[in-house]
Amino acid sequence: MTTGDSDLDLSVLHVDDDAALGELVQLYLEREESVDCGVTTVTSATAALDQLRGDDDFDCIVSDYRMPGTGGIDLLGEVRETHPEIPFLLFSGEETGDVAAEIVRAGVTDYLRKGVGTDQYTLLLRRVEHATGTDGRFAPEAGTATDAVGVVGPDERFDRVDPGYAAVYDYEPAEIQGKHWTALHPKEAVEHIRTHVLPVVQGGGEWTGRSTGLRADGSTFTESKLVTALDDGRLLIAASEIPSAESN
Numbered sequence: 404m405t406t407g408d409s410d411l412d413l414s415v416l417h418v419d420d421d422a423a424l425g426e427l428v429q430l431y432l433e434r435e436e437s438v439d440c441g442v443t444t445v446t447s448a449t450a451a452l453d454q455l456r457g458d459d460d461f462d463c464i465v466s467d468y469r470m471p472g473t474g475g476i477d478l479l480g481e482v483r484e485t486h487p488e489i490p491f492l493l494f495s496g497e498e499t500g501d502v503a504a505e506i507v508r509a510g511v512t513d514y515l516r517k518g519v520g521t522d523q524y525t526l527l528l529r530r531v532e533h534a535t536g537t538d539g540r541f542a543p544e545a546g547t548a549t550d551a552v553g554v555v556g557p558d559e560r561f562d563r564v565d566p567g568y569a570a571v572y573d574y575e576p577a578e579i580q581g582k583h584w585t586a587l588h589p590k591e592a593v594e595h596i597r598t599h600v601l602p603v604v605q606g607g608g609e610w611t612g613r614s615t616g617l618r619a620d621g622s623t624f625t626e627s628k629l630v631t632a633l634d635d636g637r638l639l640i641a642a643s644e645i646p647s648a649e650s651n
Contacts, residue, residue, distance in 0.1 A: 412439040415531060418451045418466040418478065419444075419494075428465070428494075431524035438532060448473035452481060461489065462535045465527065468495035468502060476509050483510070490534035494527055503639050504552040504565050507629075516634050555584050555638040562637060571626065571642050573619040584640075589617050604632050613645065 415432065419425050425444035432440045443461070445451050448470065455461070464482060466475040473481075479491050490512040495502075497516070506514050512534045515527055551567035561579050569576040572587050585593045592615040600610045609631040616626040629641040 413441070413531060413535060414460065414462050415440060415442045416451060416454055416461045416464045417442055417444045417494075418446075418448060418464065418470070418475070420446050420467065420470045422446050428524060428527070431521060432528050432531075435525070435528055438528065440528065440531075447471075448475075448478040448481070451478060455482065455486060463490045463492065463531050465492045465494050465531065468493050468497050476505060476511075479509050479511060490531075492527075492530060492534055503554050503633065507552055507639065507641055514634065551642050553579070553640045553642075554633070555640060557636050559583055559585070568640075568642060571644055572616060578619075587617055589615055589623055591615070592617075600630055604630050604638060607632065616642070616644070 417425055417428050419428070422444075425446065429442040429444050432442050443454060445454060448466075449472070451464070451466070466478055468475040475493050475495065482489065482491060491510075493502075493506060493511055493514045495514070495517060502514070513530050515523075515530050517523060551565065551571050553564040553568040554562045556562045560581055560583050564576050564579045566576055569579050572579070579587075588596065596614065600612075600614075603610045609629070611629045612627075614626050614628050616624050618624065625645045626642050627645050629639075631639050633639050
């Protein structure tokens with residue numbers, strides 16, 4: 404087990420009940436030549452919290468989602484009580500779309516699905532490097548409802564939406580699933596999204612800002628929106644209506 408070291412470029416706390424996987428993560432991240440990375444591996448949320456109470460100064464936490472006892476989301480809640488700004492990544496085997504709404508609501512910094520082969524560890528390190536260059540939050544700008552989430556597939560149609568997201572546009576969830584995302588925006592907003600938002604997101608970034616939404620009855624409204632790419636190529640969108648007085 405490697406403990407935190409102030410001389411390292413990155414000090415990572417990795418939490419996974421699979422000890423063998425923990426050893427692989429530590430091996431591959433620490434041998435990467437492009438960055439001096441030290442990894443502390445533990446197999447439970449309890450052990451992770453003990454590490455955080457100690458003297459180690461971690462730059463980032465990487466956790467599994469589903470673990471015996473306290474899972475990754477509950478662990479994040481406890482971590483935030485004492486370390487509100489530390490980046491927290493989920494590295495898990497769960498289907499991304501199945502947990503997308505939950506990770507946004509919880510304020511997870513980033514999510515990477517476990518794969519096969521060694522490339523996943525290189526990608527994990529790159530995600531850690533990116534996360535530690537931010538303020539540790541994978542959440543919409545102030546005012547965006549994190550319980551209003553939709554997922555758009557590669558065909559630009561909604562794979563799924565939660566009730567909050569559908570309600571923003573005055574639809575039922577079943578009415579939006581399968582609908583093209585452009586149906587929820589007037590023409591000028593569609594052009595803006597294609598020109599200014601999608602290139603940022605598809606290039607690996609995250610976009611937050613204001614746009615114009617189109618309700619089921621044809622009326623428009625100002626919305627606060629976050630758009631980011633999931634690791635499987637789909638887009639995660641969080642949105643909320645901005646009251647008219649605030650949008651002026």
